[in-house]
Amino acid sequence: MLRRVRAQLRQAVDQMAKRPELCCGAILLTCALILPLTLTCSRVKSVVASPRAPLRFFPAEAPLADLFLGQLEEADRLLEEADVSLVFYYAPWCAHCLAARQHVQQVALRLAQQVQFVAVNCWWHQGRCRKQKSFFQYPVIHLFYRRVGPIEYRGPVRAEYLESFIQRVSAPLTYLPSVRALHTFLTQHQQAVVGYFQFNSSPQPAGYIIFLLSALHALRRDQQGEVRFAVVTNQAVAGGVSLREDESVYLHRRLNSSLVFPRTQRNFTVQAVCDWVFENRESVIHWIQPTGAKSYSLEAELQKGPALLTFLPHNPLAANQLLTQVTDVALQYHSCSGSQEDSVSVPRCCRSLLDPLAGPSVCELCVSHCWALELYLQRVSLSSCRSVQSSYGVFGRWSVCCRSVPRPPPDSITGLQCRSNKTLRFYLLDTQLHWTLAQRLGASTDQSLPFITIINLRDETHYVLNHTDTLGTHSKHTHTHTH
Known part of the structure; x- marks a missing residue:
């Protein structure tokens, strides 16, 4: 093999020696071909196709402003024109945004006369929104009340939940003109805050503005609206909750003594009022909204101790009789004093x-x-x-x-928290959002029926209330577990 290669090389050298002009021409031709190729390849850059311009995310007939080019300055201008505004930041490719689009559109159709709806494409790289905002997930929903905000909505992006939250932002305070309205307000809401302000000296007293901002600030920490704020302007009505002085704030509690904001101990500021309410409020039943079938939020609650989970169909815009009954059972369970004291004492x-x-x-x-x-x-x-x-x-x-004072029956749930070694926590979940979780815990196929179960991770026990039982047997079910 090597001999053959050597022979061919000798033959080529002999030919070049015989014809030197042919050899020089071949060398020049080779250089002429290599040089342009080298220069051309050195100047070539990676070619990337420019992205297509974004399109409208919402239909043109939807009653909202769709800023699909990320015009954040236009959104700021629209916020100044309305008392209450909702800004929906989205990414066109996001599946959560696509699912939320129809719910936002439904709410906009119902509330377009009272609320300004704005949608901003915050993914378009040339838009101002993408350059100024740093969101880690989509969609992001912000609400503004007369330029107060943003108040971020972190609840389920469903039409009824979103509309309920918008209504609470639009009317953060409930006006109570009579004693009857006051008593109705305190009865309907588990956690109620009442402020008394006299509007004689000023159309909007400074204390009233602070109280209004406190109600808006509370919505950032209370997405379900469990704490409700109301205002009283009549001294006779304020006397129904023992308020005598102007700019007084009353926190209603059912299980313990109600409180009045200590003006001498705390400054009357938005943060101080809000912190005082959440530090002293009573919450006998909690709403939880785990994301998906597996959730750390649900696990964190179950790790605290035995938990009673009630799955029920819930519409935040309508009254729910079943929710009232479950709340009454939770109140009876925690009632260790007050009105229940005489029936329990020796x-x-x-x-x-x-x-x-x-x-x-x-x-x-x-x-x-x-x-x-x-x-x-x-x-x-x-x-x-x-x-x-x-x-x-x-x-x-x-x-x-x-x-002899009558004693409660042995199986009564009244004050059971104080007579048992196991403290039971009450939680509520919406079957429309968490039916898959309810089925894994033993629920039937009928989603319209409530499902009640008790879970104790420490004892590794799991109790399910029979579907044939009524809510009246709920008390016996709870009493059996705690004993």
Whole structure:
């Protein structure tokens, strides 16, 4: 093989020696071909096709401004023209944005007369929104109340939930003109805050502005609207919640004593009022919204202890009788004092004394138990009061009257939290959003029925309320678990 190659090389050298002009021509031709190719390849750059210009994300007939080129300056101009505005930041390729589009459009059709709806494409690289905003996920929904904001909406992007949140932003305060309206407000809402302000000196007192901003600020921490704010301007109505001074704030609580904002201990600022409300509020039942079938938010709640999960169809825009019943059960479970105290307390022993030195007066002394008298009074059959004349003296006489206070039945749920070693937490979930999770926990195929289950991760137990049972058996179900 090597001999053949050597022979060919010798033959080529001999030919070049015989014809030198042919050799020089071949060399020049080769250089002429290589040089242009080298220069051309050195100047070539990677060619990338420019992206197509974005199109409208919402239909042209939708009652909203679709800024599909990311014109953030136009969005700022529109915000100044309306009292309440909603800005929907989207990416055209995002599946969540595509699913939320129809819900936002439905709400815009219903509230277009009261709310300014703006949609901004924040993915277009040449738009101002992409250059100034740094969002980690889409869609992002911001609400503005008279340039106060943004108030980010983090709830389910469904028409009824979004509309309910917009209504709370549009009317953060409820005006209570009468005592009846005040009592109705306190009854309907589990957590209520009432502010009393006199509008005699100014059309909008400074304290009222702070209270209004506190209600808006609370919506950032309370997406479900569990805490409701109301305002009273009449002194007689304010007396219904024992408010006497102007610019007073009252926090209504059902299980413990209600509170009045301590003006002497805290500054009356937006942050101070909001922090005071969330530090002292009562929450016997919580809404949770886990994302998908697996969620760290649900796991974090279950790690706290035994949990009662109630799956029920829920529409935030309509009254829900089933939700009221579940809330009443939770209130009974946590009621350890207050109005329930007399029905739970032990029998008392009252002693009536007649003292001639003090005139015709009677003094009643009450102790927890009268053990010696109870043994003797068992022989006396009196319905309401057992009275025994025990002694006479030169200074008068004394008698004993023992009344037995009725005790709750053994299976009553009232005050069960204080009579049990296991504290049960109550949670609510919407079946329309979390039906897959409910089925994995043992729910039937009928999504219209409520599903109630108790989960205890520590004991590795799982209880399911039968679908044939009514909510009245809910109390027995809870009582059985805690014991």
